[in-house]
Amino acid sequence: MSKTQYSICRCFFTHNIFLKEYNIHVKYREKDQFLQDYSQVLWTKGCSSPDLLIPKLEAEYLRRKQLHDESWNRQLLVAKEYKPIHPQIFTLQPLFLDPRFQEIVSLAEKPEQMVDGILKHMESHQERIYSLPVFTKEFCKLFLDELVNFEESPLPKDQPNTMNQYGIKLDEFGFDNFISSLRQTYLTPLTKLLFPDVGGESLDSHKAFIVTYKEGQDVDLDYHYDNAEVTLNVCLNEDFSDGDLYFGPMRNETSSQRLGYSHKLGRGVLHRGQQRHGALPISDGVRYNLIVWMRSSQVRNELCPMCDEKPCLVPVKNGYGDGFTTSTVDICSTV
Numbered sequence: 001m002s003k004t005q006y007s008i009c010r011c012f013f014t015h016n017i018f019l020k021e022y023n024i025h026v027k028y029r030e031k032d033q034f035l036q037d038y039s040q041v042l043w044t045k046g047c048s049s050p051d052l053l054i055p056k057l058e059a060e061y062l063r064r065k066q067l068h069d070e071s072w073n074r075q076l077l078v079a080k081e082y083k084p085i086h087p088q089i090f091t092l093q094p095l096f097l098d099p100r101f102q103e104i105v106s107l108a109e110k111p112e113q114m115v116d117g118i119l120k121h122m123e124s125h126q127e128r129i130y131s132l133p134v135f136t137k138e139f140c141k142l143f144l145d146e147l148v149n150f151e152e153s154p155l156p157k158d159q160p161n162t163m164n165q166y167g168i169k170l171d172e173f174g175f176d177n178f179i180s181s182l183r184q185t186y187l188t189p190l191t192k193l194l195f196p197d198v199g200g201e202s203l204d205s206h207k208a209f210i211v212t213y214k215e216g217q218d219v220d221l222d223y224h225y226d227n228a229e230v231t232l233n234v235c236l237n238e239d240f241s242d243g244d245l246y247f248g249p250m251r252n253e254t255s256s257q258r259l260g261y262s263h264k265l266g267r268g269v270l271h272r273g274q275q276r277h278g279a280l281p282i283s284d285g286v287r288y289n290l291i292v293w294m295r296s297s298q299v300r301n302e303l304c305p306m307c308d309e310k311p312c313l314v315p316v317k318n319g320y321g322d323g324f325t326t327s328t329v330d331i332c333s334t335v
C-alpha cells in the first residue's frame with residue numbers, strides 16, 4: 001500500500017507576508033534583506049520606520065513554521081472535545097445540495113459531454129467565472145448554526161489564511177471528509193470541463209475554510225490571487241449588505257477591467273485560483289463564506305504559484321500541506 005506524501009513549498013515561510021496597513025505583500029528572510037528590499041516602497045506608502053515592522057514579521061515567520069503541527073494538534077483536540085449540535089451535517093449527503101447543482105453535475109458526468117452542455121445551466125460571468133446554486137437554504141442554516149456554535153466555543157481556532165484574520169479552517173473543524181466528497185464527487189466533473197487547462201482534470205487536494213466579514217473585524221478583502229488552481233466560494237447567509245466580489249485579470253496578465261459579483265445565499269462562484277480578485281467592504285451585518293481552494297499536484301509540482309519557481313518541497317506530517325507531492329512512500333517499508 002502506498003501513501004502520497006504531501007508537502008508545502010519552502011516559500012510559505014518567507015514569501016507573501018501581507019502588511020494590511022500598507023496593502024503590500026513582502027518577503028521576509030531576515031532584517032537586513034527586508035529593509036533593503038522594502039524601505040523605499042514602504043516610505044512611499046507612508047511608513048517612515050520600516051524597522052518597527054520587524055517584530056511583527058518575525059512573529060509571522062515563526063507562526064508559519066509551527067502552523068502545520070499546531071493545526072494538526074487543534075484538529076485532534078476539536079475531534080475529542082467539540083460537541084456538534086447537528087452531527088449529521090459532518091458527512092456530505094446529496095440532500096444538502098441544491099437539486100439544480102446535482103442536475104448540472106450529472107450532466108457534466110455524461111460521457112462525451114462538452115462544456116457548452118453545462119454552461120447553459122449556470123451563470124457565465126466574463127473571464128471564465130461561473131456561478132451556480134450549490135447548497136440548499138436548509139443546509140446553509142444548519143451549517144451556520146454549527147459554525148456559530150464552534151466560534152462561540154472556547155476551543156482554539158486559527159486565522160483561515162494569511163489574509164483573512166477571521167474564520168474557521170474546516171480540517172480543524174472536522175469537515176475534511178465532507179470537503180473531499182464535495183471535491184471528488186461533485187466539483188471535479190465540473191472543473192474537468194470548465195478548467196482543464198489549469199489542472200481542473202487533476203485536482204487531488206484542497207484547503208477549505210470559512211471566512212467571516214463583520215464590522216469591527218475584517219470587512220473586506222484586498223485584491224489578491226489564491227494559492228489554488230480552482231476556487232469555489234459559496235455564500236452561506238444573507239444577513240449582510242454590500243460586499244460584492246470583484247475580479248480582474250489572471251496574475252500574469254494586466255487589465256484595468258473589474259467584474260463585480262453579488263453573493264447570494266447557497267450560491268457559489270467557481271473561478272481560476274490565480275485570477276485576481278477581492279471583496280468590497282460589507283456595510284452591515286455579518287457574512288459567512290465557504291472557500292474551497294482546490295489544488296492539482298500535477299500542475300503545482302512544476303511551478304509554485306506563490307514564488308513562481310519550481311517548488312522547494314518541505315513534507316508535512318499530516319494533511320495535504322499546500323497540495324504539492326514528493327513521491328509515493330511505501331508504508332509497509334516505513335512502519
Ligand SMILES: [Fe+2]
Nearest residue numbers: 224225226277
Ligand atoms: Fe481569494
Ligand SMILES: [Zn+2]
Nearest residue numbers: 009011304307
Ligand atoms: Zn513556492
